[in-house]
Amino acid sequence: MVILTGSTLTIDEIERVVYQSERVDIDDKVLKLVEENRQVVQQMIDEKKTMYGINTGFGKFSDVIIKEEDIDDLQLNLIHSHACGVGEPFSEEISRAMLLLRANALSKGYSGIRPVILQQLIDFLNEGIHPVIPQQGSLGASGDLAPLSHLALALLGEGEVFYKNKRMPAKEALDAANIAPLTLKAKEGLALINGTQAMTAVGIIANLEMEKLLIQSEKIAAMTIEGLQGIKDAFDHDLHIARGHEEQIQVASRIRDYLEDSNLVTSQGELRVQDAYSIRCIPQVLGACWQTLYYAKEKLEIEINAATDNPLIFSHGNKIVSGGNFHGEPIAFAMDFLKLGISETANISERRIERLVNPQLNDLPPFLSPNPGLESGAMIMQYSAASLVSENKTLAHPASVDSIPSSANQEDHVSMGTIAARHALQMLQNTRRVVAIELICAMQAVEFRGIEKMASQTRELYEQARAIVPTIVKDRIFSKDIERLTEWLRTSEMTHVELFET
Incomplete structure (x- = not known):
């Protein structure tokens, strides 16, 4: 059971909730604080005080005062008008992560919602009801307005959800789970959609997948070193200590560990003096890749426990501040x-x-052809890998350098953070296929050298992967091999902890 406090949620807990369907509950102190802050909102309404998003319009309409009898309609209109997402929906895992992250942000008690709003998010998680949320349409400032509006629609019994392996109208799933649709009150629509939970959810999934793929890439690279009779001296401990980057040192250590009992690697001067950079510089390059992962993880760990809506209510209502914590x-x-x-x-x-x-x-x-000339072997696999790498280079262009003003220039600088996160996830899918192709080729190479000479750890990987993709004895439709091995890498239990302990 994961208990939400608004400030203690971890990436490990998110992983358990998203992938293992661990149940979620709310700390009792959270519910008390949420209720207290809700009373502040109600008091402002009763005293007819003006506050953004409670009795004013939104964005450029922030100076428009809303009549008291229209305050609840304002919130419903907000959700309906902002549900402008387009394109294919996010995966159920990302939708589930968004529910959890939004619930945690609201658990901080700064948003002025009723506890029933928080409970509805928790009920969706525990019942496995996942809103259908289109991927495109967020600017990444004023929060992920369009994606979160589609999430909010489902809480109201509108829009669509994934439920029990089916896509269906939200009302149908709510009826089946015996959950009543919400009716929004003042501030609650805005509290649900002001935030960075779409980009953060995608970012967390990307971070988890990248960590796993890096470990897999290292072990597959070790098999490639064997297939090419690479020089082990390039992974010498003293060499990497001399430079000092911890991630580089760790990669080199793992490569040495993987190849410890290999009879296929060589020493410098035995076959050649130096290997090419793609072999010799594996620790330097992949170590730097780990650094990007750790930086992203650090920022995500802050964001998952951040208050990102607007305005925020502090000191039991003694201070209400409009700001820009939703900027991604x-x-x-x-x-x-x-x-x-x-x-x-x-x-x-x-x-x-x-x-x-x-x-x-x-x-x-x-x-690596079994009959060179008559059969092309892995020739076009390299073409596919090159194509995927080139596509990644295009997607790697920073989304954050772009900004297009919105809401009549009231919201005149935006982050495009959700685009950056989506592209990262898309690039990971491409990269996993490239790594799968390397594994196919490395297995053919070590077979030529003699698998009995392999290190015990790379031999274990070889045997596992050979159960998915058989030896190439003649040309076949290699696309099927690539896709099967890619899916195996995606779902494999080859985890960070397992590989560090081997």
């Missing part, structure tokens, strides 16, 4: 930085693929 710039920068690490993981992997298939660069069968 910190996450936009973090996601754009993470994209560099994702891009380079694929980039160096593709260069190792080239060294495995190019007969001018090795003594292996040309293109």
Whole structure:
């Protein structure tokens, strides 16, 4: 059970809730604070005080005063008008993460909502009701307005949800789960959609997937080193200590560990003096990729416990402040930085693929073909990898350098953080396919060298992957092999902790 306090949620807990359907509850102190702050909102309404989003319009309409009898309609109109998301929906995992993150942000008690709003989010999580949320349409400032509006629609029994492996009208799922649709009161619509929960949810999923893929990439690179009879001296501990980057040191240590009992690696001067950079510089490059991951993780860990709506209510109602905590710039920068690490993981992997298939660069069968000339072998797999790497380079362009004014220039600078996060996730999918292609090629190469000479750890990976993709004995439709191995890497239990302990 994960208990929300508004300030203690961790990425590990998010992973358990999203992927293992761990149940969620709210700390009793949170409910008390939420109720107290709700009374402040009601008092402002009773005293006819003017406050943004409670009895005023939104954005450029912030100077328009709303009649008391229209205050509840204002919130419903906000959700309806802002539900302008387009494109394919986010995955159920991302939708689920958004529910959890929004509930945690509202648990801070600064938003002026009724406890029933918070409880509805928790009920959706525990019942497995996941709003259908289109991916496109957020500028990443004023919060993720369009995506979060689609989330809010479902709480009201409108829009669509995923429920029990089916996409259906939200009202149908609510009836099946015996949950009553919400009716919004003052401030509550705004509290639900002012925030960075779409970009943060996508960012967390990307962070988790990137961590797993980096570990997989290292172990697959170790197998490639064996297939190319690489020089082990490049991973010497003293060499990497001399530079001092901790992530580089750790990558080198893991590569040494993977290859400890290999009879396929060589020493400098035995076959050649130095390997190409895509082999020799694995710790330097992948170590730097880990650095992008750690930076993004640090910012995400702050954001998951942040109050990101507007206005916020402090000191039991003695201070109400309108500000801009919904601006996604910190996450936009973090996601754009993470994209560099994702891009380079694929980039160096593709260069190792080239060294495995190019007969001018090795003594292996040309293109790892079982019958060179008559059969092309892995020739076009390298083409596919190169295409994916090139696409990643386009997607790696920083989304955060762009801004288009909105709401008649009231909201004149935005982060595009959700675009950055979406592109990071898209790049990860591309990179996983590149790494899968490297694994296919590395397995062919070590078979040529003699799998009995492999290190025990890379041999274990070889046997697991060979159960998914058989040896290439003749040309076949390799697209199917790539996709099967990619899915295996995505769902594999090859985790960070497991590999660190091996």
